[in-house]
Amino acid sequence: MARVYNWQLGRDMEYLYDRGNPERQFAAVFNINRCIGCQTCTMACKSAWTFSDGQEYMWWNNVESKPYGGYPQNWDVKTLSLLEKANPGGQAWDTQASDPDNAPYGVYGGMTIFEAAAQDLAAGQQALGYNPTDREWRFPNIYEDTSQTWTPGAELPEHQAWFFYLQRICNHCSYPACLAACPRKAIYKRPDDGIVLVDQKRCRGYRKCVEQCPYKKTLYRPTTRVAEKCVACYPRVEGNDPLTEREPMVTRCISACVGKIRLQGWIDDPKSPLHFLVRQEKVALPLYPQFGTEPNIYYIPPRWASRAYLRQMFGPGVEEAIEKYSKPSHEMLGVLQLFGSTQKLIFSYEVTDREAIGFGKQGQEVVRVPIDEPVIVRPETHLNIT
């Protein structure tokens, strides 16, 4: 066991290995407020990566309707219940102890899935988890568009009846539970970009990763008898595709997104727009940070949903994130325009009075977008009513 620092929890925690500290860490921000639930991302991923018999249940990207939907069904409620059982009433945050660099959301006083597993050594797990049943894996979009019927005391902009789409891929965690769980050491985190991959030649299909990934983003494929998962489209990220003149390129789910809700970048590079949204503006938050894996997909929470529900999902930074998103700074408005603006990976950016500019790996301009769309008034001669 190693003692490692988890900045999302604002404290040290136990993990099986030292922090890998990759050269750069793959990350993305998903803006829930803009998602239309069209599942284009889901199908773009599926058609790029999964094929042949057995692919039917391999949804590396899925979009579920919260609060009731989930793939597998109830994945989050089940893991949260296990944590609660391991540490009754203890999953609380001390928000007074926040510090912008080391503990931006305060300090988490509860147990992570790693700490809860260490409490019960007899269970033989590195991380607290469970194996979903076949029944729970049946429908990737169960309860799609089903709303919570009434939230007591909700006032606008929060709605009494609400649902929202949660876009889910592997979080390429800094402390991956799947990697710690694997007795074959078949899962590894790449030192150059922090992408987490399964070496399928080493995998023997023990499903320990499926059991212990709290997000249930490793999938066991019965036809091949090995695990598979989102690969963060690593050949695109490496920059091998002629379409972008061999410049690093964003993933398929991100480039295909109709709502332009996704932006990919590097979380630990202060020049990256990702770093700005997550670490500076704190408008994008990790999903269930209390699990302790330090996930690297961040979400701008939906403005209309129950704050209590959002807090248990994204931690104590929810109010500040929604406030910032509702009254964005000029710089944030500019960065929001960069979402879905190019297939090339944006390494750094600049926001001027009128435009947002994205730059590539070598500092060259890859995209330029206006911050305000021009307003064009139809001339009277073209009016079709008088």
Ligand code: SF4
């Ligand atoms: S989300 Fe799950 S599968 Fe992905 S790196 Fe984290 S623990 Fe592993």
Ligand code: SF4
């Ligand atoms: S493609 Fe974009 S808008 Fe459509 S469901 Fe996926 S994330 Fe949402």
